[in-house]
Amino acid sequence: MKLLEFEAKDIFRKFGIPVGKGFVITSPDEIDKHPDGLGDEVVLKAQVDVGGRGKAGGVIITDSKYARENAALLFSRKIKGISVEKVLVEEKLAIENEYYVSITLDRAKKMPVILFSATGGVDIEETAKNSPDALQRVWITPLMHDIPSFMMRRLLKGVPKELGPVINSLYRVYCESDALLAEINPLVTTNKGVYAADAKLIVDDNALFRQGIEVNRDLTDRERRAEKFGFSYVELEGSIGVIGNGAGLTMSTLDLISLYGGRAANFLDVGGGAGEDRVCNAVRLVSEMPGVKIIIVNLLGGITRCDEVAKGIVKAGISQKVAVRLAGTNESEGREILKKHGYMMLDTMDEVVLYAVSEASL
């Protein structure tokens, strides 16, 4: 789950990473409740989870006297389509230089990689493309508690070594917060020292339970309900609902739909050993999505009982058509149940997808 800037900065503070003085407001009026000034100029930052927030109008630098009016302006804006519900009001830092640092996962090397660039504040993908030499990277074994000095010297060649402790603290944040990504862009030097001017943290969904996060905000309501049922679920925009077991098989079903010229409405992986109720919940959930004309149920596995699955489909009793492909225990019983209630059961993935695509195009 992606944390918002102010949430990430709260965590940074706990780990000794300096961040600008500031506070969060949920309406322009709240600015007046914070009499202690942040200086002559302040920065108003929309707390929305989008990339390129500054360019999209999500950041306003203003004279403190006009902070309230500008905050009202910011609250009225939509930043890349997202409403502004919270604004971070911060002191304006007297920035001397901007740098980039992030820590993320290198899947191939199976360890964290630390990326540093002496040009911060810009799109890091641009830096990587246009001046790859400006990007330093070191890999650190996850069994190490701190970044060794030689790695730090390599990262910080030719730049102030005062950045070192902040980068090491960011590595501690990355480990302790179960982060998939910890990023400071820009990391800045000022006449008062080093600051994290922005903050980005993505926390591993599998570790939310021990990070004190109860609700995964990144999900839509339906996705959250799906999560409660134990489904992996992603909403798309087509007319063919998809229910499968296993991420790979479900993804592959989506691919076949697109290969045959159809468009999938969703991705739903019911998980292993799905019984009557799970299947029923899955079918109903997908049928509620607007625009779904037909649902493919493609389940395969040694322990999936086809009669249970068939009962679940019948129990769901939805108005849309359901095209079923089942392979597993009690296949013929499942086929009987489906046939009796007028549902289609097909033998292969190709057949079930072709059928659904042609039905959806009617």
Place this chain on the structure above:
Amino acid sequence: MIYGDKKTKVIVQGATGNQGAFHINLMNRYAEEVGGYGVVAGVTPGKGGREIHGVPVYDSVREALLEHDAATSVLFVPGGAAGDSIMEAAYNGIELVVAITEHIPVHDAMRAVSYAQLEGCSVIGPNCPGTLSPGELKLGIMPVNLSVPGNVGVISRSGTLTYEVVNELTRAGIGQSTIVGIGGDPIIGQTFVDVLERFEKDSQTKAVVLIGEVGGNLEEEGASYTDLPIVTYIAGVSAPPEKRMGHAGAIVAGGEGDAASKIRRLEALGITVAQKPSEIPRLIRKTL
């Protein structure tokens, strides 16, 4: 047979949970069918002294290994504790851990896989269906009725999609040497390269089906590694790009983890890429 044979003795960590108990039974039924040892001991902290389907349960890996001579473990321990259990196995001399568990926090997996490597222990998974050498050994949860012994190795990042492909191969009369599900998590122990290295040394395996997914560049790395004939299939061509990981991850992956560019790179390496699972038997037969 690249991870053991009939003579392989297995312990199961997380033996007393629903999944553990259920699959101890299935693994041992298969062992009986092929004349192997199967699961000789289970481990669940605090549940020592019980029996699960006739298999004795111990409090720790150490205690299980005092009574039984095994070097292979299959792990069903829940996500939050699984990293610790992998390290426990490695510390006590287990040489292969097959980690079935889903939802292991990434940082735990990273630490556990690193530590296991230091101890000389290979890890398959986490979040994988395990491995099956038809007629010899089943480690994990793969259904056995879809497969037949033969010469084609199968490596996959996903579970059921593997069964789909194995089913297609079997229906076409093509048997399998060993089927390995390496797992779908961002951090996994055995990668395509590790498994291919074993297939190269395995006289039974004449060709390999490699089933990949979007994200990372492990498929290309694997496919360019081996001289064995390979047919690949990559799932996720239609996956929406906005569901990918943040920017920095994409840079590490070379900016191109998506299926379309992955397929382009594989084809540039001269690797056959199937458009759909049902094409695989025809393509693999050409290589044999």
